[in-house]
Amino acid sequence: MSLMTAKDLDYWLEHVRIYANNGEVADYIPALANQQPEINAAAFYALRGECYTAGQFEYTFTIQSISKVLSLALALIQHGENAVFSRVGKEPSSDPFYSIRKLELEDPGIPLNPMINAGALSVTNMIRGRDSDEMVNELLTLIRRLCDDETISYDEKVAKSEMETAFLNRSLAYFMKQNGIITGSVEELMDVYTRQCAIKMNVKQLARVAAVFANDGRDPVTYKPLIPLTVARICKTFMVTCGMYDYSGTFAINVGIPAKSGVSGAIMGVIKEEGGIAVFGPALDQQGNSVVGIRLLEKLAEEKRWSIF
Ligand code: DON
Numbered sequence: 001m002s003l004m005t006a007k008d009l010d011y012w013l014e015h016v017r018i019y020a021n022n023g024e025v026a027d028y029i030p031a032l033a034n035q036q037p038e039i040n041a042a043a044f045y046a047l048r049g050e051c052y053t054a055g056q057f058e059y060t061f062t063i064q065s066i067s068k069v070l071s072l073a074l075a076l077i078q079h080g081e082n083a084v085f086s087r088v089g090k091e092p093s094s095d096p097f098y099s100i101r102k103l104e105l106e107d108p109g110i111p112l113n114p115m116i117n118a119g120a121l122s123v124t125n126m127i128r129g130r131d132s133d134e135m136v137n138e139l140l141t142l143i144r145r146l147c148d149d150e151t152i153s154y155d156e157k158v159a160k161s162e163m164e165t166a167f168l169n170r171s172l173a174y175f176m177k178q179n180g181i182i183t184g185s186v187e188e189l190m191d192v193y194t195r196q197c198a199i200k201m202n203v204k205q206l207a208r209v210a211a212v213f214a215n216d217g218r219d220p221v222t223y224k225p226l227i228p229l230t231v232a233r234i235c236k237t238f239m240v241t242c243g244m245y246d247y248s249g250t251f252a253i254n255v256g257i258p259a260k261s262g263v264s265g266a267i268m269g270v271i272k273e274e275g276g277i278a279v280f281g282p283a284l285d286q287q288g289n290s291v292v293g294i295r296l297l298e299k300l301a302e303e304k305r306w307s308i309f
Contacts, residue, residue: 023283031161043203064262159198210276256307
């Protein structure tokens with residue numbers, strides 16, 4: 001394994017930029033539809049080291065499904081493994097992230113894993129708080145610690161846009177409420193979930209989150225524990241088995257690192273004991289993963305021998 005340099009990141013992002021238009025920008029959340037495919041960025045946050053950046057690294061995007069890893073970490077911290085895994089499973093689904101099919105087929109009807117929308121809704125439903133504001137604040141408090149940045153917040157426009165159009169997610173939530181997996185108000189849950197998905201970061205901040213996982217839950221600079229080791233390990237395992245949705249198997253073969261994507265076009269990747277990487281490029285492939293992001297991670301993983309397998 002050769003260490004990452006600033007030059008490598010620049011070179012390979014430039015190299016994969018030709019794919020920037022080889023996909024579709026997500027438009028089922030209206031506020032995401034006008035993202036520019038030409039805006040690409042990457043950051044690598046080395047443990048005890050520097051953060052390298054490339055492209056439009058100051059551009060902020062919403063983290064969307066990447067938030068599922070962080071809400072899972074929070075639920076595990078607050079309630080422990082037994083409670084969390086009584087309401088969400090541990091197995092990959094091989095269905096698209098928004099699928100409802102398996103909820104009816106599986107017995108008991110808990111969602112298969114926390115990385116698909118149904119599973120993430122069940123996890124978010126567990127976050128402590130008297131109301132949706134308190135629940136969002138619990139999550140933001142954790143994320144601000146991981147980013148070492150008190151300014152991290154959510155994009156109100158994107159949250160509102162998803163809230164107005166998330167009929168499928170509402171269906172998943174109501175189905176699970178009927179089966180006793182989700183409790184309380186579905187609208188309140190949707191309010192938390194859409195704000196969670198709309199949390200805004202740039203690639204540098206996201207790479208730092210990935211670096212915490214690369215460092216087994218410790219701060220990448222001070223090595224102070226931020227997430228318990230077992231929680232970090234569980235999150236990373238889900239990233240390997242389900243982080244890239246129904247592309248997770250191919251990604252494990254081609255890249256071989258724990259990673260999580262979001263429909264905004266962001267991906268975070270974890271390079272064990274070395275650092276965290278974040279890539280942004282809004283054009284998506286059929287599975288909902290950033291085309292530029294996948295290409296960049298494939299190139300770097302090959303070049304740097306990142307695969308854990
Ligand atoms: O719930 C949704 O559909 C979005 N807020 C997040 C989905 C997502 O990011 C899937 N990613 N590839």
